[in-house]
Amino acid sequence: MGSSTHKPTLSAARLTADAYANGILNHDRVLLSRAITLVESKLSSDQLLSEELIQKILPHSGRSIRIGITGIPGVGKSTFIEAFGKYLTSIGKKLAVLAIDPSSQRTKGSILGDKTRMDELSRDENAFIRPTSAASTLGGVAHNTREAILLCEAAGFDVIIVETVGVGQSEIAVRSMVDFFLLLLIGGAGDELQGIKKGIMEMADGVVITKADGDHKKQANQAKADYQHALHLFPATESGWIPKVLTSSAVEKVGLDETWQMIDAYKTYTTKNGFFEEQRTAQNKNWFHSSIEERIKGEIMKHKVLKEKVNKAELQIEQGKASPGAASREIVESFFQLLGQQI
Amino acid sequence: MGSSTHKPTLSAARLTADAYANGILNHDRVLLSRAITLVESKLSSDQLLSEELIQKILPHSGRSIRIGITGIPGVGKSTFIEAFGKYLTSIGKKLAVLAIDPSSQRTKGSILGDKTRMDELSRDENAFIRPTSAASTLGGVAHNTREAILLCEAAGFDVIIVETVGVGQSEIAVRSMVDFFLLLLIGGAGDELQGIKKGIMEMADGVVITKADGDHKKQANQAKADYQHALHLFPATESGWIPKVLTSSAVEKVGLDETWQMIDAYKTYTTKNGFFEEQRTAQNKNWFHSSIEERIKGEIMKHKVLKEKVNKAELQIEQGKASPGAASREIVESFFQLLGQQI
Numbered sequence: 001m002g003s004s005t006h007k008p009t010l011s012a013a014r015l016t017a018d019a020y021a022n023g024i025l026n027h028d029r030v031l032l033s034r035a036i037t038l039v040e041s042k043l044s045s046d047q048l049l050s051e052e053l054i055q056k057i058l059p060h061s062g063r064s065i066r067i068g069i070t071g072i073p074g075v076g077k078s079t080f081i082e083a084f085g086k087y088l089t090s091i092g093k094k095l096a097v098l099a100i101d102p103s104s105q106r107t108k109g110s111i112l113g114d115k116t117r118m119d120e121l122s123r124d125e126n127a128f129i130r131p132t133s134a135a136s137t138l139g140g141v142a143h144n145t146r147e148a149i150l151l152c153e154a155a156g157f158d159v160i161i162v163e164t165v166g167v168g169q170s171e172i173a174v175r176s177m178v179d180f181f182l183l184l185l186i187g188g189a190g191d192e193l194q195g196i197k198k199g200i201m202e203m204a205d206g207v208v209i210t211k212a213d214g215d216h217k218k219q220a221n222q223a224k225a226d227y228q229h230a231l232h233l234f235p236a237t238e239s240g241w242i243p244k245v246l247t248s249s250a251v252e253k254v255g256l257d258e259t260w261q262m263i264d265a266y267k268t269y270t271t272k273n274g275f276f277e278e279q280r281t282a283q284n285k286n287w288f289h290s291s292i293e294e295r296i297k298g299e300i301m302k303h304k305v306l307k308e309k310v311n312k313a314e315l316q317i318e319q320g321k322a323s324p325g326a327a328s329r330e331i332v333e334s335f336f337q338l339l340g341q342q343i
Numbered sequence: 344m345g346s347s348t349h350k351p352t353l354s355a356a357r358l359t360a361d362a363y364a365n366g367i368l369n370h371d372r373v374l375l376s377r378a379i380t381l382v383e384s385k386l387s388s389d390q391l392l393s394e395e396l397i398q399k400i401l402p403h404s405g406r407s408i409r410i411g412i413t414g415i416p417g418v419g420k421s422t423f424i425e426a427f428g429k430y431l432t433s434i435g436k437k438l439a440v441l442a443i444d445p446s447s448q449r450t451k452g453s454i455l456g457d458k459t460r461m462d463e464l465s466r467d468e469n470a471f472i473r474p475t476s477a478a479s480t481l482g483g484v485a486h487n488t489r490e491a492i493l494l495c496e497a498a499g500f501d502v503i504i505v506e507t508v509g510v511g512q513s514e515i516a517v518r519s520m521v522d523f524f525l526l527l528l529i530g531g532a533g534d535e536l537q538g539i540k541k542g543i544m545e546m547a548d549g550v551v552i553t554k555a556d557g558d559h560k561k562q563a564n565q566a567k568a569d570y571q572h573a574l575h576l577f578p579a580t581e582s583g584w585i586p587k588v589l590t591s592s593a594v595e596k597v598g599l600d601e602t603w604q605m606i607d608a609y610k611t612y613t614t615k616n617g618f619f620e621e622q623r624t625a626q627n628k629n630w631f632h633s634s635i636e637e638r639i640k641g642e643i644m645k646h647k648v649l650k651e652k653v654n655k656a657e658l659q660i661e662q663g664k665a666s667p668g669a670a671s672r673e674i675v676e677s678f679f680q681l682l683g684q685q686i
């Protein structure tokens with residue numbers, strides 16, 4: 001499984017979309033890994049090739065359960081994913097883990113540089129771990145990760161885990177691209193949630209209280225009861241599914257099968273009532289529309305003059321000197337004028 | 344307070360932005376009401392005049408507390424707002440209530456057609472009730488209501504209540520334009536929340552359990568304890584403020600002063616830690632950016648060819664035949680091509 005650490009430069013490895021697609025459909029991990037690098041690229045030529053590739057593999061995608069997993073640092077996220085992942089491969093699943101790597105943006109390094117992280121799982125031949133670098137925009141993260149999911153599905157992975165960091169905006173983006181959203185929490189005095197942003201709790205289809213072993217077991221059980229009660233008071237999810245709360249110990253390998261059973265029960269339930277497909281269709285339409293907005297926004301910010309106007313307007317809005325409504329009209333009018341001049 | 348039922352046609356009453364602004368700054372309710380009609384208008388000429396007016400009154404806006412109030416039908420929302428509003432005017436406040444009227448879209452009628460609704464408050468000379476029609480888009484609602492808030496502030500109202508219906512998307516829009524978001528609930532068997540959309544609970548800065556009188560009193564107190572416990576388990580708000588749960592009876596005039604004290608304490612707390620201004624600035628910037636997106640989206644959908652392309656792409660995405668990423672690029676490219684041809 002050395003593919004994810006070996007990243008050939010694209011110039012040295014320019015392949016056709018067909019070559020990538022064939023490789024992926026033949027479960028070639030090196031090509032899968034390179035294809036993910038391709039969809040992450042910001043070069044226009046790579047983006048066109050990437051779109052061609054996605055179009056080719058599209059009919060072979062979709063046959064997985066997509067699971068988002070979040071939790072604040074300290075909750076034992078990688079430890080849980082490793083134990084849960086090993087359980088999944090032990091029952092014959094093929095697992096891909098897409099980690100949205102918050103550090104890569106700053107250090108240009110990779111989460112896998114830390115060799116202890118999911119070490120055992122990364123050596124499992126039925127698992128594929130791939131850190132997706134957090135691009136500078138939220139849109140960037142979403143865009144790349146959505147395409148990486150499709151590529152992994154085409155390569156035959158039937159469980160896709162998208163990991164996120166639990167403290168930022170990325171949860172909302174990840175929620176918009178997965179079927180099941182799992183929140184990891186630790187038992188404690190009730191303030192363990194301070195790091196979790198408001199709203200994340202209500203996005204969860206399931207909660208797992210981690211580290212339910214040794215001295216922590218009692219606390220974990222108490223937290224389970226508390227959250228189960230709290231979730232009961234809150235509105236039902238759109239799917240009609242009632243979020244469940246479980247406890248788990250990665251050390252004692254407890255709660256891993258229950259976690260999978262919960263996700264499986266969710267899939268059965270939502271497939272039966274039609275929500276599973278409805279949600280995926282809605283997610284795709286949403287992706288389409290937000291992608292249009294992002295592209296146009298990108299076009300606007302490409303022009304130095306407009307970018308300066310946007311920044312100036314923001315400052316005036318901040319100082320209460322300009323109305324957001326009027327300022328936005330000026331930007332859009334300038335944009336269309338500029339386009340007229342260029343063409 | 345007949346101003347809100349009397350809506351002169353604009354053609355018969357074309358005023359300059361200065362005339363509107365002067366009238367509003369002189370607390371002229373007829374002109375305030377007409378100005379709100381102006382900002383709700385979709386005619387380009389009205390929009391330009393509206394922007395000019397907003398720019399003029401901008402320095403006189405902002406000096407109010409903006410309160411969003413939501414709750415499902417049956418929770419006694421108008422009864423609560425009427426009792427709470429009467430309390431506010433009794434302590435010397437000047438109150439404007441902007442009701443986002445869900446029915447007006449269908450019936451072209453107005454909430455005030457129902458004369459029993461907030462009847463007493465509507466006759467209070469220190470209160471101004473104005474139903475804002477729910478325009479066809481979410482953006483439309485947000486856009487108009489934001490400007491209506493500014494106009495009411497310029498007219499000297501120091502408490503602005505934005506009422507919403509509690510079952511749809513409008514809550515998110517309203518949350519993005521108020522300082523304090525109040526959720527009304529009724530005590531009961533725990534399933535009273537079925538009508539409230541997930542996520543609304545977590546947006547609340549305060550919860551008021553209504554109808555805490557007679558036979559319902561015990562239930563209301565139980566609900567208060569339950570929600571207080573549940574909110575305690577959930578993450579803190581961004582402001583650091585811990586949402587409070589109160590009970591209230593509009594009939595017995597109980598809990599109205601406590602509600603105001605809660606909102607006042609919130610304002611003091613968030614002003615002190617800087618969040619109050621931060622949130623308003625962030626809301627304005629967000630308004631600016633979403634307004635740019637809306638305007639451009641509007642331009643795209645104005646072209647018949649593009650509108651058809653968007654609809655066709657949506658269908659293909661639904662059928663799994665097109666990738667949202669590639670489809671969005673095609674739309675944006677066609678849009679720019681079309682602009683080139685037109686100019």
